[in-house]
Amino acid sequence: MMRVTRLTLVALLLTAGCGQSVTGTPVADPDGTRKAGEKAYSVAVQALNAYLQKTTDLRGSIYYYAAVNERKSGSDVDIAMRGTPAAFYYKSRSKTPPGYDYDTYHPASDPLEYVKLGQAYSSIAPTPWVSMPATEPGFTCAIAGLQTLCKINGALDATDKAKPPGRSTTATTAADGSTEVRTEITLKAFVDNSVINIPADVVGLIEPGLMNKLVPVKIVVNSDGTLHRAEVKGELQGSKTKVQIELGYESRGPADASDFPSVPQPGELTALPDKAAKDDFWDRMAKIRNN
Incomplete structure (x- = not known):
């Protein structure tokens, strides 16, 4: 009798346990995760395109760094654009190697644009500023600085079409409502779209097998659906080649008058x-930079 009672008690305990919640790790839904990532990616690309097509007043910061073995280049850039017709200011500060700095400024409706020369370029002109006929960019992707976003967009599109195996796209939402999308582009798409302008002789150092490798991309969209940041950052190692890439654009809101310099005085100008x-001026700058 005692034996039966004990067996019955065990059976009752096991049965009771079946109706209770069990603490543990939920099983992931791979298909749901994939679809959520794809949807967030589509929204992020739309935000990037909207920024390029619709933003007229902007302040942005860009950083560039690329290295192929011992060949390295990097700089920080600030841009500001305001008004219709637009005033535009571009400020580049070279980090690797240092000293190759310059600014370009095109005041609204001015037939001239102005370039301020850093120390490395001081041999080009006897004055700190050079003036030249302004060239209207015609479309957004011809605007210095914003070209970076256009090229990232082009590399994303090329990778979408190539459908490389192993590409991952995921999304997370932060407490402030912003969404961070992580995806990848191929090194080939990065190089072909000149996301960073890498000289042909340096591209020639890259092993062909690395070109189909994937480089991480991150796009952050604000809670209101506007673009906050886009960046490409990764490192690839081949048998003979090491490639490092760090590049990003961050939107810092609309520009105001304080973001633009004064027009240079005649005595400061060549x-x-x-x-x-x-x-010829830009060719001479390029030769100095590439030597």
Whole structure:
């Protein structure tokens, strides 16, 4: 009798346990996670495109760094754009190597644009500023600084079409309502779209097998659906080549008058009269930078 009672008690305890919640780790839903990531990615790309197409007053910061073995280059850039027609200011500070700094400023409706030369470029002109005929960009992706976002967008699109195996896209939502989307692009898409302009001889150092490797991308969208940040950051190691990439654009809200310098005084200027002189100026800057 005692034996039966004990067996019955065990059976009752086991049966009672079946109706209770059990603490543990929930099983992930891979298909649901994938679909959520794809939806967030689509929203992030839309936010990036909307920023490029609709934002007229902006303040942004960009950082660039690329290294292929011992060949390295990096800089920080601030841009500001305001008004219609727009005033535009671009301020570049070279970090690797240092000293290759310059600013460009195009006041609204001014037929001239102005370039301020850093120390490394001081041999080009006897004055700190150079003026030249302004060139209207015509479309957003021709605007210095914003080109970075356009090129990231192009690399994302190229990778979408290539459908590389192993590409991962996920999304997380922060407490402030912003969404962070993590995805990847191929190194080939990065190079082909000149997300960072890498000289051809440096590209030639990259092993072909690395070109289909994936580089992480992060896009952060604010709670109101606007773009906050986009960045590409990763490191690839081949048998003979090491590639490092760090690049990002951060939106810092609308620009105001304090973001723009004063127009240089005549005594601070060397005037370039035409397009030929302007082209020669930029060629000379490029030669100094690439030596």
